[in-house]
Amino acid sequence: MRVLNLSTGFNPFQSSIEEIESKSFLFSGGEVHIKLQGSADDVLISTRLNDSNDIMKLLLAVDALRRSGTKNISVFIPYLPYARQDRVMVAGEPLSIKVMCNLINSCGFEKVYVYDVHSEVSLALLENCELISNYSLVKEVLKDRTDYLLVSPDAGALKKIYKLAEALTYTDDIVLCNKVRDVSNGRIKQITVDQDDLQGKDCFIIDDICDGGATFVGVAKELKKRNAGKVSLIVSHGIMSHGETELVDWIDHIYTTDSIKDTQSALISRISLSDLIQL
Template identity: 50%
Template sequence: MTFDLDSDFRPFPALEQIPFTKFRFPAGEAHLRITSHIASDKVIITHRASSFEALGEILLAVDALRRLGVKHLELVLPYFPAARQDRVMIFGEPLTVKVYTDIINAQGFEKVTLFDPHSDVTPALLDSCQVISNTPFIKEVISDLPSDTYLISPDGGALKKIYKLAQDLKDYDVVECSKSRNVQTGEISKFTVYQDDLQARPCLIVDDICDGGGTFLGLAKALKAKNAGPLYLAVSHGIFSKGLEQLCEVFEKIYTTNSFTDHPLSPQLIQVPLEDKVVV
């Protein structure tokens, strides 16, 4: 059985779903109630969590299920909300990913499944963690693109994953890039493409997260300066906090999944559902 805390996200549609209600008390506290008996001692909790409140919903679900006698619990978190805060860069900051993972580990899940986490830090901190790679998602993407497309690594942090991806896909060349960032402000000042001439070939930037999109707009400009052909963007977790207008001016197509939310249909934005393609 599954306990799908986001009613629009059901990664295991073939499994029976536990019925429940979510509501708030007048003072604002979140609450939930399971509305039927549970006929299984194993439940998979799923959630597209992006905040501490969503993490709190998971904790409430765990307690409610335990009180109903469920002994075996698993968790599916396609997007891990604190994954980018995986190191302390500035004095006085918390190691947020450690805070989240400590809370999740305390629940005693038998398995925690993540889709394409930001780095190796989160899986290393989580007990019984299973990682679903971005390979099935990118296979879906490249089937829609020319066969001579370059795979573009936007920075050093993406190199390990993109070379593993290229090995899985076979016959795709990788172009390495880098960026310089001000640690204090987060501002990116320079992009470098480590190839002199891209020969007007199509270029697919592959990364895990697109938030505001500034990294990809700056990198697109640097790629065009090196004679890039049509540009495409594939991100596992599409947040798009500043909208898609500027990105759509630069990229022929933008590919993402529904790991973070469901996006409106758009001719340039293609959303690959995790229910069918990745989470198994």
């Protein structure tokens, strides 16, 4: 087997496996192009699909490999685009995750590895899909810590956190939060917490994605009202689309992976997926 890493600087399989080199560029009309420096019977592709060019580059790479005689191709897509667009809210909108999965399925992959995907709808739509959980990330962050609390930021995260707590042999209470949105504008009106006194314990909010971070800021505010110690966030995919300005006032630290980007800061630690996964 050989590895083809399509995203510059992203190599989640740092090992003795030989890598296929590639070059890509844009034609004058804006079309992305790729040229591979070799092939193999079995190839594992890794890629961050951060924009449409990345998606097209993956499709082109698969075609180039097939034309070079590659028989078996698998792919690791750590952050699956459109996983949050898993339903049609109003007439006239697409079912975006189905469109994305249809594109990936068209490649005929032997395996499609995804990391802590947002929606189970994705798993139903992707063929030959294998989900990698966030267990190793959370275990790495908490390995030297004692007397802490796990926090579920909303109902959507609850099922995953119960499974995670069982895998970690965590025996303390899980702090359950919930949010109420204003249906007219989507903004969070209220966040509830099921405990009144957190006894100064450090709290770790766990979820799959941090985009703007409004939910986590709201949860952190409520936790600190209830005598929480430090409030940290463990998220598999750190988008941080609004930067750190609001987060830094309420979140003591953020632990995430390099599934989307590499940037680190005093607030954000990105743990390499090469240290967390083994396929």
